[in-house]
Amino acid sequence: MKAIVTIMLKDGVLDPQGKAIGHALNNLGFAQVGEVRMGKIIELELAGTDAAQAKSEAEEMARKLLANTVIESFKVEVAG
DSSP, X not given: OEEEEEEEEOTTSOOHHHHHHHHHHHHTTOTTOOOOOOEEXXXXXXXXXXXXXXXXXXXXXXXXXXXXXXXXXXXXEEEO
């Protein structure tokens, strides 16, 4: 079973990487790009077949280690 954890900075937290990417895209001629936010995706291969349990375990992993919950939010998706 695969769990996908998407981690993003919370609203209001400065995102210098996103700002740099947005600036570079504008310099490359992509003027239609507005604000850019940088995040990360972590794929976890989990043993077991219970999707609800896998999601719960991945959420616990995110809270305890994968995300800094002071400044980051996360969401977990599970695929069979």
